[in-house]
Amino acid sequence: MISFLPTAEFAAALDEQDALRDFRQRFHLPLAPDGQPSVYLCGNSLGLMPKAARAAVEAEFESWETQGVEGHFHGTSPWMHYHESLTDSAARLVGAKPVEVVVMNNLTTNLHLLLVSFYQPNTTRYKVLMEGGAFPSDQYALESQVRLHGLAPDEAIVELVPRPGEHTLRTEDIEAAIQELGESLAVVILGGVNYYTGQAFDMEAITKAGHAVGANVGFDLAHAAGNLEMHLHDWDVDFACWCSYKYLNSGPGGTSGVFVHERFANRPDLLRLAGWWGHDPADRFQMKKGFRPMTGAAGWQLSNAQIFPMAIHRAALAIVDEAGGMAALRKKSEKLTAYLEFMVRQLELPREVLEIITPHDPAARGCQLSMLVHKNGRALFDYLAGAGIIADWREPNVIRLAPVPLYNSFSDVQRVGEVLARWASV
Structure with a gap:
């Protein structure tokens, strides 16, 4: 040392x-x-502006200016498939396969979309385990999700707190809480890094413990993406989402990333909120009834790509890749x-x-x-x-x-x- x-x-x-x-x-x-x-x-809180960001957005302004709607289909980066140009970099960022990630929406929107699929309580398995003092958006999202199922937050949500005199959580205490909740536990949702203390959680160990009792395990990676080296696929994490405006330097309110493990890639039966951009592209433009999700995380998309935020994000991700990941x-x-x-x-x-x-x-x-x-x-x-x-x-x-x-x-x-x-x- x-x-x-x-x-x-x-x-x-x-x-x-x-x-x-x-x-x-x-x-x-x-x-x-x-x-x-x-x-x-x-x-x-907010990463700095990459010098490449302005030119990246200007290129899309030029496409809009010169091509109008045809910018969806023509030019160097047609908007129809623009989000796909982010997939490989996003997958490398979090240690995932390309099929497991998609860039879309904003963070809390994506957290809600994922919880619709991965928090499906019943009479016996209905509890949520989260960190006490989590970022308010996570608290509000989970409170509203349990209420959507007719449950009371005080009964359904269990908050982890440090031992007396300590400021951070011990992994063994998290694992013990998971084991104690056992078959009543529906989902574990923690921040990959706690926003207040800066503590990074052992996501692999927590995922293993959650799966051992039959719970789904997910992470809000707002403070982990671009900060930690992660291996979400190998750690067997069920789902995760992150923002891009902190360590990923993609601008205030920037677009968000989503991870859904490969084992859910071909699960059209898995309940989700649907939108046309998540529909099978083979007949997306036939405008028919009957949602058929795309394979993988892309099947959770709702609307077409936010081109200008994604242009900044693509420029920022390129810097991460060039730096060696x-x-x-x-x-x-x-x-x-x-x-x-x-x-x-x-x-x-x-x-x-x-x-x-x-x-x-x-x-x-x-x-x-x-x-x-x-x-x-x-x-x-x-x-x-x-x-x-x-x-x-x-x-x-x-x-x-x-x-x-x-x-x-x-x-x-x-x-x-x-x-x-x-x-x-x-």
């Missing part, structure tokens, strides 16, 4: 050795109050986040002042550190902003810092340490 130093010279040396250092130039960096590029550590990004990410943790811990601040609540184990976290600031947390957040460091504030007193491997540098992290040291000395 490398021995870190807190100096600017040491950070510069790490940047010089970084095989991904040039990808930083592919993104627009917001400027700090002094007119210099900011240290942008908010990619877990998630294996290469994750390698740098673990080192970058470890350096950030070093810079915070070397300040030796008492836990009563500042506490890192993200797991120390690199395998149990993404590229995020959540700092619990027990006193004057908002003042520290504002102090960082004034120094040109863009972080993320979460009520009541957590500052999230996300060093993203595509565009953050070790010098960025070292600068954060310097600013924190000045704050601590006041």
